[in-house]
Amino acid sequence: MTTLNLDDFSDLIERPDGGVRRDAEERRERLAVPAGALGRLDELAEWLAAAQGRVPVRPIERPRVVLFAADHGIAAAGVSARTAGGAHELVRSVLDGNSPVSILAGRLGAGVRIVDAGLDCEPGLLPEDVVRHRVRRGSGRIDVEDALTLEEADAALRLGMRIADEEADSGTDLVILGDLSVGGTTVAATLVAALCGTDASVVTGRGGLPIDDLTWMRKCAAIRDALRRARPVLGDQVALLSAVGGADVAAITGFLLQCAVRRTPVILDGVVSAACGLVAQRAAFRAPDWWLAGQASGEPGQTKALDRMALNPVLDHGVTVGEGTGALLALPLVQAAAALAAQLPEQAAQEPDEPEQPKD
Numbered sequence: 245m246t247t248l249n250l251d252d253f254s255d256l257i258e259r260p261d262g263g264v265r266r267d268a269e270e271r272r273e274r275l276a277v278p279a280g281a282l283g284r285l286d287e288l289a290e291w292l293a294a295a296q297g298r299v300p301v302r303p304i305e306r307p308r309v310v311l312f313a314a315d316h317g318i319a320a321a322g323v324s325a326r327t328a329g330g331a332h333e334l335v336r337s338v339l340d341g342n343s344p345v346s347i348l349a350g351r352l353g354a355g356v357r358i359v360d361a362g363l364d365c366e367p368g369l370l371p372e373d374v375v376r377h378r379v380r381r382g383s384g385r386i387d388v389e390d391a392l393t394l395e396e397a398d399a400a401l402r403l404g405m406r407i408a409d410e411e412a413d414s415g416t417d418l419v420i421l422g423d424l425s426v427g428g429t430t431v432a433a434t435l436v437a438a439l440c441g442t443d444a445s446v447v448t449g450r451g452g453l454p455i456d457d458l459t460w461m462r463k464c465a466a467i468r469d470a471l472r473r474a475r476p477v478l479g480d481q482v483a484l485l486s487a488v489g490g491a492d493v494a495a496i497t498g499f500l501l502q503c504a505v506r507r508t509p510v511i512l513d514g515v516v517s518a519a520c521g522l523v524a525q526r527a528a529f530r531a532p533d534w535w536l537a538g539q540a541s542g543e544p545g546q547t548k549a550l551d552r553m554a555l556n557p558v559l560d561h562g563v564t565v566g567e568g569t570g571a572l573l574a575l576p577l578v579q580a581a582a583a584l585a586a587q588l589p590e591q592a593a594q595e596p597d598e599p600e601q602p603k604d
Contacts, residue, residue, distance in 0.1 A: 247398050250481045250501065250527035257504045257528045260294035268293035271300065274590045284558070288536070288578050289585035295509040295534060296417075300586040304579045307354040308416040309345060309568050310407065310499070311338065313374075314362035314492035316427030317385035318470070323463040325453040326426045329382065332365040334424040334567065335374065345422065345567045352575055354420060359407055361400055362491030377403055379491040386431060386488045387469035397486040397494050404498030412506040419503060420538070420575060422513040422568020423492055429543060432519035434467050434488045436545040438474040439522045440552055447545035449515065452566035481527050489523075496520040501527060504534040511578070513571035514541040514564075518549035525553055536578070539563055539570030 268290040273279055279286070293301040313335050319328035335358055337343040341350070349356045360375045364382030367375040379400045383391040392400065411419060433447040440447075444467035450460065470488045477483035485494040497520045503510050504524075512518055512535050524531050537555040540547070542564055550557065558577055563570040 247394065248401050248482060250401070253501045253505065253528040253531070257501070257530045259530045259533050260291070261297045262294065264297050264299055265290050265294035267299045268301065268585065272585065275588045276591050277588055282584060285577065285581040285584060288558070288581035291536065292509065292578060292582055293585070295507065297507070301582045302417070303582050303586065304418050304575070306415050307352070307418045307420060307575055308411055309349050309354050309356040309420045309422065309572060310411065311345070311356065311358045311422045311424050311568055312404070312492040312495050312499070313358055313360050313424040314428070314490050315364035315382045316425060316431050316490050317383050317391070318387060318430045318466055319427030320385060321387060321462060321466045322459060323430045323466050324427055324451060325455050325459065328426060329364040331424055331426045332363050332369055335360070335363065335370060338424065338567065339371070339374070343567060344565050344569045345572055348569065348572050352572065354572065354575065358424065359403070359495065361403060361495040379403060379495070383490040386434060386473065387466045390487050391431070391490045392486045392494065394482060394486050396491065397482050397489065400491045400494035401482065401485070401498035404495035404500075405502040407495070408499045408502035408506060408508065412503070412508050416508065418575070418578065419508060419510045420513070420568050420571045421496065421499070421510050421517050422566065422571060423496065423516040424567055425492055425516065428490070428492065428516045429545070430463055430466055431488065431490050431493055432515045433545040434470040434474060435484070435493070435519040436515070436522060436549045437467060437471055438478060438484070438488070439526065440548050442548065444468045444471060447548055449543035449545060452514070452564050454564070481523055485523065493520055497523045500524045500535065501531060504528065504531040507534070509534055509536065511536045511538040511571040511574055512555070513538055513568045514566050515543040515546035515549070518546045521553055522549045536574070538572070538574035541570060
């Protein structure tokens, strides 16, 4: 098996159809509701129409929540409020229907798929359809060692691509992307700092389960150490994911790139998916046109990454729980935008003025 060259995606990924987007804008001008009265819903509908390549836009009928799960070795450095190696508990909560994302997905009619890319637990603790894709058990501690071997990074990227193909082939018309991880925000902040050329303190947040000041300082120190290992391999995305990524991060990166190839629109959730988006953008600059930022999570690393990709979050409700929850909350707005764009009537054609009759 040859090693992936992510730069090849630059030739494979095209932008959403600009001509269709212009057609959608022109149709919007003809609708009975005045232009601008629906605010950002117009923009969402036009983005979706361009992604679908048709006007009027089709309704979202098969949304799918896709969650990549893994444990990160850096959690052993005391950078998270969660127990190192405990990501399988997050997975179990979703499977049992006890997490915010599973409750909301059921209410909104979105299926949920969990992909174990690198959980640090016995496979027997979770269903076979979750664990069967696992690349490795956990990942290396990125402040002192590589997260993955190059072969494992390649395998994780291919895993993400394969999942994207499976979703596209099954008819999924919108993906809500998230992660289930412990230590993932530290890895994400490292990638954002490395790719944006910033210091650790600029991108280090408090995580989904907020940490105290001492833990935040440990997190900053870990990211600074990891950055020293990341900078020498910035020119090679696969090597970067191997050095300071993780199986879930590499899989999400491959997933985002292949979704763009397959013309499948994606709603991003928090800092982890945003960081993966940055890596993917480095490989294929058109790829972010296929993504929507579902929410502002409050993580400074996410803000930095979205700004670099020119993505403006749909929502800012202070949702920090992660697991795709914030992105899922944006789904009803996208569905509403599509419905209004497709079903609102056009303005009645104006009758030309009758010519004035000459008087006797």
